[in-house]
Amino acid sequence: MTVGIGIAGAGTIGGALVRRLIDERAAVVAKTGLDLEVRAVAVGDLAKPRPFTVPDGVMTDRPLDLIDDPRIDLIVELIGGTGIAGDLVMGALRAGKPVVTANKELVAARGPALWAAAEAAGADLLFEAAVGGGIPIIRPLSETLAGERIVRVLGIVNGTTNYILSRMADDGATYADALAAAQGLGYAEPDPTADVSGADATSKATILAGLAFGAWIDSAAVHREGIEGIRRADIGFAADLGYVIKLLAVAERTADGVSVRVHPAMVPVRHPLASIRGATNAVFIEGGAVGELLLAGPGAGRGPTTTAVLGDVIDAARGVLAHARVTPRIKIEPADAADFGSIATKWYIRLEVEDRPGVLAAIAAAFGDHGVSIKSVRQEGRGDRATVLVVTHRAPEARQRAAVAAIAGLDVVAEVGAVFRVESDEA
Amino acid sequence: MTVGIGIAGAGTIGGALVRRLIDERAAVVAKTGLDLEVRAVAVGDLAKPRPFTVPDGVMTDRPLDLIDDPRIDLIVELIGGTGIAGDLVMGALRAGKPVVTANKELVAARGPALWAAAEAAGADLLFEAAVGGGIPIIRPLSETLAGERIVRVLGIVNGTTNYILSRMADDGATYADALAAAQGLGYAEPDPTADVSGADATSKATILAGLAFGAWIDSAAVHREGIEGIRRADIGFAADLGYVIKLLAVAERTADGVSVRVHPAMVPVRHPLASIRGATNAVFIEGGAVGELLLAGPGAGRGPTTTAVLGDVIDAARGVLAHARVTPRIKIEPADAADFGSIATKWYIRLEVEDRPGVLAAIAAAFGDHGVSIKSVRQEGRGDRATVLVVTHRAPEARQRAAVAAIAGLDVVAEVGAVFRVESDEA
Numbered sequence: 001m002t003v004g005i006g007i008a009g010a011g012t013i014g015g016a017l018v019r020r021l022i023d024e025r026a027a028v029v030a031k032t033g034l035d036l037e038v039r040a041v042a043v044g045d046l047a048k049p050r051p052f053t054v055p056d057g058v059m060t061d062r063p064l065d066l067i068d069d070p071r072i073d074l075i076v077e078l079i080g081g082t083g084i085a086g087d088l089v090m091g092a093l094r095a096g097k098p099v100v101t102a103n104k105e106l107v108a109a110r111g112p113a114l115w116a117a118a119e120a121a122g123a124d125l126l127f128e129a130a131v132g133g134g135i136p137i138i139r140p141l142s143e144t145l146a147g148e149r150i151v152r153v154l155g156i157v158n159g160t161t162n163y164i165l166s167r168m169a170d171d172g173a174t175y176a177d178a179l180a181a182a183q184g185l186g187y188a189e190p191d192p193t194a195d196v197s198g199a200d201a202t203s204k205a206t207i208l209a210g211l212a213f214g215a216w217i218d219s220a221a222v223h224r225e226g227i228e229g230i231r232r233a234d235i236g237f238a239a240d241l242g243y244v245i246k247l248l249a250v251a252e253r254t255a256d257g258v259s260v261r262v263h264p265a266m267v268p269v270r271h272p273l274a275s276i277r278g279a280t281n282a283v284f285i286e287g288g289a290v291g292e293l294l295l296a297g298p299g300a301g302r303g304p305t306t307t308a309v310l311g312d313v314i315d316a317a318r319g320v321l322a323h324a325r326v327t328p329r330i331k332i333e334p335a336d337a338a339d340f341g342s343i344a345t346k347w348y349i350r351l352e353v354e355d356r357p358g359v360l361a362a363i364a365a366a367f368g369d370h371g372v373s374i375k376s377v378r379q380e381g382r383g384d385r386a387t388v389l390v391v392t393h394r395a396p397e398a399r400q401r402a403a404v405a406a407i408a409g410l411d412v413v414a415e416v417g418a419v420f421r422v423e424s425d426e427a
Numbered sequence: 428m429t430v431g432i433g434i435a436g437a438g439t440i441g442g443a444l445v446r447r448l449i450d451e452r453a454a455v456v457a458k459t460g461l462d463l464e465v466r467a468v469a470v471g472d473l474a475k476p477r478p479f480t481v482p483d484g485v486m487t488d489r490p491l492d493l494i495d496d497p498r499i500d501l502i503v504e505l506i507g508g509t510g511i512a513g514d515l516v517m518g519a520l521r522a523g524k525p526v527v528t529a530n531k532e533l534v535a536a537r538g539p540a541l542w543a544a545a546e547a548a549g550a551d552l553l554f555e556a557a558v559g560g561g562i563p564i565i566r567p568l569s570e571t572l573a574g575e576r577i578v579r580v581l582g583i584v585n586g587t588t589n590y591i592l593s594r595m596a597d598d599g600a601t602y603a604d605a606l607a608a609a610q611g612l613g614y615a616e617p618d619p620t621a622d623v624s625g626a627d628a629t630s631k632a633t634i635l636a637g638l639a640f641g642a643w644i645d646s647a648a649v650h651r652e653g654i655e656g657i658r659r660a661d662i663g664f665a666a667d668l669g670y671v672i673k674l675l676a677v678a679e680r681t682a683d684g685v686s687v688r689v690h691p692a693m694v695p696v697r698h699p700l701a702s703i704r705g706a707t708n709a710v711f712i713e714g715g716a717v718g719e720l721l722l723a724g725p726g727a728g729r730g731p732t733t734t735a736v737l738g739d740v741i742d743a744a745r746g747v748l749a750h751a752r753v754t755p756r757i758k759i760e761p762a763d764a765a766d767f768g769s770i771a772t773k774w775y776i777r778l779e780v781e782d783r784p785g786v787l788a789a790i791a792a793a794f795g796d797h798g799v800s801i802k803s804v805r806q807e808g809r810g811d812r813a814t815v816l817v818v819t820h821r822a823p824e825a826r827q828r829a830a831v832a833a834i835a836g837l838d839v840v841a842e843v844g845a846v847f848r849v850e851s852d853e854a
Contacts, residue, residue, distance in 0.1 A: 020574065020716075031641055032573055033756055128571055134717040136571040140563035144555055146459055147447065147737030214458055272723070275702060289447075289730035290561040296699070296721040303716035310574030315755070324751030328742070329460055 001033065003317040006040040006066035008088055009078035010050055013102060013129075014041070016306040017076065018052045021313075034317045039071045042079075067091040073320045076313060077101040082109050093117040093125060098319055100312040102129035102305055108203035108219050111210060115330045124319050124327045126312035131157060131204045132281045134304025135297040141211040141285070142328055148287040150212045152252040154423065157204040159279035159299040160188045160195035161227050161247040165264075166277045169235050169244060175228070187279055197226035198262040201249045205260050208283070209251035215258040215335035223340050225263035234350060234418045237389055238266050241348070241378070244274040248423060257338035266348050266422040341398030346375065346422035348391050349404060352415040355386035359412045363388065366410065370403035371395060385414065391422060428460065430744040433467040433493035435515055436505035437477055440529060440556075441468070443733040444503065445479045448740075461744045466498045494518040500747045503740060504528040509536050520544040520552060525746055527739040529556035529732055535630035535646050538637060542757045551746050551754045553739035558584060558631045559708045561731025562724040568638040568712070569755055575714040577639045579679040581850065584631040586706035586726040587615045587622035588654050588674040592691075593704045596662050596671060602655070614706055614727075624653035625674060625689040632676035632687050635710070639678055642685040642762035650767050652690035661777060661845045664816055665693050668775070668805070671701040675850060684765035693775050693849040768825030773802065773849035775818050776831060779842040782813035786839045790815065793837065797830035798822060812841065818849060 005021060007014055021028075021038050029035050041054060042063035063084060066072050075092045077099060079085040085106050092099045094117050101107070107114065107130050118125040128138045132155075141150075156162050160182055167178035179196070182188035194200050206219045227247050238245050243266035251260045267274045272294045276282040281299025286292050298304040319326040353359050360377065367374055372395040380387045392400065408416045432448060434441055448455075448465050456462050468481060469490035490511060493499050502519045504526060506512040512533055519526045521544050528534070534541065534557050545552040555565045559582075568577075583589050587609055594605035606623070609615035621627050633646045654674050665672050670693035678687045694701045699721045703709040708726025713719050725731040746753040780786050787804065794801055799822040807814045819827065835843045 024574070027576075028574060031758060033758065135720060136563060136567035136722070139566050139571060143742055144563040144566060144735060144738040146741040147451070147455060148734045149454075272702075275699075287734065290734040291725040291728075291731055293562060293724035294721065295563070296723075298718040298720075301718075304718055307575045307714065307717040308571060311571040314573040315570055318755055322751050324749050326753060328745055331458060331460065 001321060002035040002037050003320050004039040004071045004073045005036055005076065005313065006042070006069065006072035006074070007038065007076045007078065008042040008063040008066060009080065010041050010043045011078065012302050013305050013309065014078035015051045016302045017078065017309055018054070020306060020310060022052060022054070028314065032314055034314060034321070036313065036317055040066055040069060042066060063088050064091060067095050067097065072097070074098040074100065074313065074316045076309065077103060078309070080105065082106050086110060089114060090117055093121055093123050096121040096123050098124040098126070098316040100126045100309060100316055102127065102309055104130040104203045104207060108206040111207065112216050112332060112334060115332065119329060122325055124316050124325050126316055126327060128312050129305045129308035131207055132283060132295070132297070133299040133301060134308050135281060135283065135295050135299065137283050137295055138211065140295060141208070142330060145285070145287065145290065146328065148290050150253070150285060150287045152250070152286040153208050153212045153283060154273060155204065155208060155249040155283040156246055156273055156276050156281055157249050157283065157299065158195055158201040158247060159281055160192065161201070162276065162281070163187050163279045164196070165227060165230070165245055165247065168230070168232055169239065170277070172232065174232055175230060196228050198224045198247060201247060201262045205249035205251055205262050208249060209258055209260045210332040211330070212251055213253060213258045214332050216332045217258060217260045217335060217337045221337045223261040223263065227264055230264055231418065234420070237350060238348070241389065241391065242269050243267060243422065244269055245420065246273060250423070254338045254343060256342050258335060259338040259340070259343050261340070264420055266420050268424050341396060343397050344394045345397065345400070346392055346394050346424060347400045348389065348420045348422050350417040351388040351390070351407065351413055352417050353386050353388050354412045354414065355381045355384055356412065359386070360388065362410050362412060363390065363407055366406040367392065367403045370399045370406065372399055372403045387417070428748060429462040429464050430747050431466040431498045431500045432463055432503065432740065433469070433496065433499035433501070434465065434503045434505065435469040435490040435493060436507065437468050437470045438505065439729050440732050440736065441505040442478045443729045444505065444736055445481070447733060447737060449479060455741065459741055461741060461748070463740065463744055467493055467496060469493060490515050491518060494522050494524065499524070501525040501527065501740065501743045503736065504530060505736070507532070509533050513537060516541060517544055520548055520550050523548040523550050525551040525743040527553045527736060527743055529554065529736055531557040531627070531630045531634060535633040538634065539643050539759060539761060542759065546756060549752055551743050551752050553743055553754060555739050556732045556735035558634050559710060559722070560724070560726040560728060561734050562708060562710065562722050562726065564710050564722055565638065567722060568635070569757060572712070572714065572717065573755065575717050577680070577712060577714045579677070579713040580635050580639045581700060581711040582631065582635060582676040583673055583700055583703050583709045584676045584726065585622055585628040585674060586708055587619065588628070589703065589708070590614050590706045591623070592654060592657070592672055592674065595657070595659055596666065597704070599659065601659055602657060623655050625651045628674060628676045628689045632678055632689050635676060636678035636685055636687045637759040638757070640680060640685045641759050643759045644685060644687045644762060644764045648764045650688040650690065654691055657691055658845065661847070664777060665775070668816065668818065669696050670694060670849065671696055672847065673700060677850070681765050681770060683769050685762060686765040686767070686770050688767070691847055693847050695851050698851070768823060770824050771821045772824065772827070773819055773821050773851060774827045775816065775847045775849050777844040778815040778817070778834065778840055779844050780813050780815055781839045781841065782808045782811055783839065786813070787815070789837050789839060790817065790834055793833040794819065794830050797826045797833065799826055799830045814844070
């Protein structure tokens with residue numbers, strides 16, 4: 001009943017996985033009846049010290065050799081990226097070997113090809129850790145909710161940006177200070193672009209949309225805005241209005257097709273996502289029959305991610321011994337994203353204006369001219385300038401943009417200081 | 428690729444399931460590749476009108492006939508209870524037929540025997556809907572977290588009691604009024620005992636403990652307290668002290684073994700479970716590596732429960748076509764519950780006392796004599812009587828009880844008004 005495991009990549013997660021497979025081998029046998037043996041660990045640099053000890057012959061610097069190694073029953077890809085990792089995963093699946101990966105970038109970039117290869121060979125591809133770290137998301141979406149008509153998925157799927165926004169909201173930190181704090185804690189990379197630009201969240205949004213709606217929207221077609229431009233002032237105004245600003249991955253079924261987008265959004269304080277603080281991740285799922293589900297927990301980090309990978313390894317090993325697939329067929333068809341201009345959302349707009357009579361009338365007229373109706377307006381004067389905060393009712397993106405462009409062109413408007421979409425259930 | 432489904436029980440959930448299997452048959456084929464055909468529906472009364480139409484010959488009043496019916500590939504048990512439902516589930520598993528059930532009472536009463544039968548015959552037994560309705564809990568615990576050392580599971584797993592406690596906390600309703608409101612909305616039965624006594628939550632606690640720790644504690648050995656005695660005053664005092672009162676199912680690994688208990692508890696307002704309101708359920712899982720997970724959503728109701736059952740049916744049907752089990756082996760050994768007297772918790776005690784010098788000293792001395800140290804004391808006088816609220820540090824149940832018994836015997840103490848355990852991470 002021994003299953004031979006080959007692990008490619010022994011960085012933070014890979015190293016921790018090897019340790020847990022060795023240290024907890026007897027415990028896993030006791031709990032699951034499966035004896036998991038680490039038979040190969042592929043690394044870039046054989047000379048580098050590792051936080052584990054394996055028998056001679058286990059370490060290798062040739063990851064692709066795992067594919068045809070008859071001692072290896074299943075492969076765990078923890079190299080990352082889409083290069084050699086992609087060759088390894090694709091090669092293993094084509095050879096009929098089950099693969100476990102935590103690589104959201106690879107799944108987002110080549111998902112349909114990987115699933116097709118898995119399907120053709122009858123091999124399992126598991127990737128629970130690719131979205132939401134230790135939070136169970138992939139199985140709930142693809143198994144528990146297989147019979148549900150999902151309407152919308154809202155996710156806080158990037159811990160770095162949620163940490164930064166939480167520090168700004170809770171401690172009044174500036175963006176720069178909060179980013180520096182995140183870097184100090186190791187939550188953010190020295191070059192934080194992939195996180196703060198929303199690129200990481202976009203990979204996850206693509207995967208979530210695929211699983212929720214069976215529609216594969218190319219990541220490049222996902223509307224994406226990062227958090228780099230968010231100012232403390234807007235976080236304060238949002239709080240005054242009863243909202244919290246979060247970077248959301250949104251996937252929803254609309255009349256025009258599936259819409260996928262990543263952008264900062266104002267979330268009502270009583271919404272379950274509003275209370276998700278720090279590096280925690282959460283996915284909020286709305287379905288026609290099931291109602292609202294919230295799945296929350298640590299979205300990254302060595303312990304949680306390794307637990308998710310290990311759960312997948314145990315599942316895949318079950319399949320190895322049963323000579324059967326354990327995961328459902330993932331049936332995702334390529335689809336065009338819904339036209340972003342037609343997606344209706346509520347907007348928050350901060351305007352810096354001259355404080356004189358007629359300003360509000362001119363602004364309101366511009367919204368009206370574009371068919372956008374206003375939900376609330378708040379004006380705060382300071383000397384000869386004033387800040388106007390407008391929250392609109394729901395209207396298509398294209399009309400909101402046209403209205404704001406028209407307002408930006410008004411003589412009395414000095415600056416469109418900020419624009420955020422507002423996620424709420426109200427019209 | 429057609430899988431024959433037999434459904435026993437066509438009440439709220441059964442009726443909805445039959446409808447969805449019929450109405451959404453083509454959609455399920457498109458999404459999963461599985462063609463699910465309803466071939467038998469067993470009911471108690473064939474003459475009763477049903478919210479669905481099936482071909483002649485599908486309705487039957489002999490549920491046990493489904494076991495040997497060769498047209499039936501998998502059986503869905505939605506009769507409830509442990510009588511005929513138990514015979515059906517056990518008979519089907521022994522015959523090697525996969526079973527889906529939402530019956531927490533049956534799983535809690537006969538889990539180990541059912542899993543043994545499933546194991547012996549190589550048949551799947553799926554029961555995602557038995558705990559937490561539409562919330563994915565069974566798969567996350569038994570699959571995603573298969574490699575995790577779970578430390579503690581805290582659940583709000585009974586929607587009726589959570590609704591009642593929410594009404595009392597949010598609207599100041601009395602217990603009687605909140606119960607009546609729950610009955611008016613159909614959340615509580617005319618005889619609400621199974622819910623308000625904690626019996627329903629106890630079944631679910633047993634199942635959660637089994638899956639989390641591989642230890643089967645007989646439901647009869649689970650310490651259980653209901654919500655019947657909770658007074659509005661204590662909910663108010665709890666709020667003043669920064670807590671919310673919830674009926675919790677607690678399963679935890681202790682030095683003395685696995686402890687399982689169901690009782691009202693004070694939860695800090697910032698704890699994720701504190702914000703779970705109304706009929707919503709939530710399960711909070713703490714693991715050594717994974718950290719803290721929260722899974723929340725509708726814990727009951729036709730739509731969510733039917734979605735969970737349908738997800739299980741789809742999974743089981745996959746197994747039918749693959750001639751393989753899709754669920755992991757559930758390996759749960761009978762175990763004795765940890766001695767309840769040795770379980771350390773913090774207590775909140777409300778005392779009605781005479782308002783005269785020396786009262787607090789006498790109370791404090793009684794705690795000290797029993798080795799219980801006090802975290803906070805608050806006294807509110809009104810005339811010659813006063814209310815004293817004590818929150819202790821963590822101490823074993825037996826010592827807490829002895830201290831409170833000694834205090835109850837003090838001349839100056841008119842009444843021990845209420846006692847609640849406090850769930851918090853602090854000592």
